[in-house]
Amino acid sequence: MKRTIYLSVIATMALFVTSCNTTQTLYTWYNYEDVAYEYNKEPTEERQVKVLEQYKKLTDKQACMQNMDIYSTNQGKNKKVLTS
Amino acid sequence: MKKIILFALVAITLASCSTPKTMGEQYPAMYEEKPMSIAIMPPINQTTHAEAKDFFYTTLYLPLCEKGYYVYSPYLTMEMYQQESAYDAEMFLDKDLSMFQKVLGADAAMFTIIKDWRRNNVGGRLYVDVEYILRSTKTGQTLYQREGQISVDTSINGGGGGFGALVGLIATAINTAATDKVVAGRKCNAFVLSDLPAGKYSKMYETDMKSPAGKPLVKATVK
Numbered sequence: 001m002k003r004t005i006y007l008s009v010i011a012t013m014a015l016f017v018t019s020c021n022t023t024q025t026l027y028t029w030y031n032y033e034d035v036a037y038e039y040n041k042e043p044t045e046e047r048q049v050k051v052l053e054q055y056k057k058l059t060d061k062q063a064c065m066q067n068m069d070i071y072s073t074n075q076g077k078n079k080k081v082l083t084s
Numbered sequence: 085m086k087k088i089i090l091f092a093l094v095a096i097t098l099a100s101c102s103t104p105k106t107m108g109e110q111y112p113a114m115y116e117e118k119p120m121s122i123a124i125m126p127p128i129n130q131t132t133h134a135e136a137k138d139f140f141y142t143t144l145y146l147p148l149c150e151k152g153y154y155v156y157s158p159y160l161t162m163e164m165y166q167q168e169s170a171y172d173a174e175m176f177l178d179k180d181l182s183m184f185q186k187v188l189g190a191d192a193a194m195f196t197i198i199k200d201w202r203r204n205n206v207g208g209r210l211y212v213d214v215e216y217i218l219r220s221t222k223t224g225q226t227l228y229q230r231e232g233q234i235s236v237d238t239s240i241n242g243g244g245g246g247f248g249a250l251v252g253l254i255a256t257a258i259n260t261a262a263t264d265k266v267v268a269g270r271k272c273n274a275f276v277l278s279d280l281p282a283g284k285y286s287k288m289y290e291t292d293m294k295s296p297a298g299k300p301l302v303k304a305t306v307k
Contacts, residue, residue: 025150026150027150032146033143033146036142036145036158037139040139040141041139055157
């Protein structure tokens with residue numbers, strides 16, 4: 001009986017862990033999609049500045065890179081490469 | 085009678101046993117050419133919703149980058165397209181694309197054709213139908229082609245009874261009206277491009293060749 005309970009607990013935990021797996025993205029996007037879309041809907045100077053700020057943030061503060069070697073090779077030495 | 089049943093059973097078994105195509109079989113040109121960089125072309129809008137073209141254009145950057153491709157910034161390319169009278173992608177859909185390789189250095193150009201882009205407030209649905217065509221700028225051949233017919237269910241259940249149904253109907257109409265149609269466009273990208281072979285910047289690069297490929301036409305309803 002104890003063994004069955006023990007096995008059930010392990011099975012439940014395994015299910016829990018697999019279901020908690022979040023989708024890992026290649027890059028950190030911050031608020032890019034919304035900011036870009038807002039600018040597209042109404043292209044004002046203020047929104048353009050926000051888009052450019054987003055681009056800068058995307059290139060400067062990447063925290064989710066999985067493919068570090070390729071990224072650093074292609075982007076040059078000036079980019080700050082963070083480990084995921 | 086027995087023979088017919090036996091024949092039907094065999095037919096069903098055979099049909100269910102047919103193996104789906106692999107990514108390598110479905111998109112052989114992608115694995116031969118191995119494009120690294122993609123230029124997103126302005127969408128070809130076949131609907132009456134003029135805004136769909138510009139709105140949908142910006143949604144393509146993120147999913148293509150996430151697939152592991154180097155994608156030219158939509159803002160830079162759009163400005164260039166407008167200056168060089170290349171805003172109408174229809175002109176290039178079946179024409180020579182070598183200029184995009186010479187000017188931008190792009191290996192491939194992603195065309196999208198928006199076939200449907202609408203909202204049904206009463207029914208609580210957003211509909212999009214987009215075809216994606218990736219063409220090589222070197223050889224001009226089609227590397228990838230897939231279409232997505234996606235509807236987003238924005239309905240809200242107002243509860244039981246006549247009053248509940250009315251509440252649900254109003255809530256659904258409000259929710260549908262408030263939900264931006266671009267949401268459906270993004271979901272369509274996610275569905276359709278999930279089948280795009282991974283690019284060089286992805287960990288899956290050249291390892292997804294044996295993975296099962298999806299159908300050329302994706303139909304789905306998402307919440």
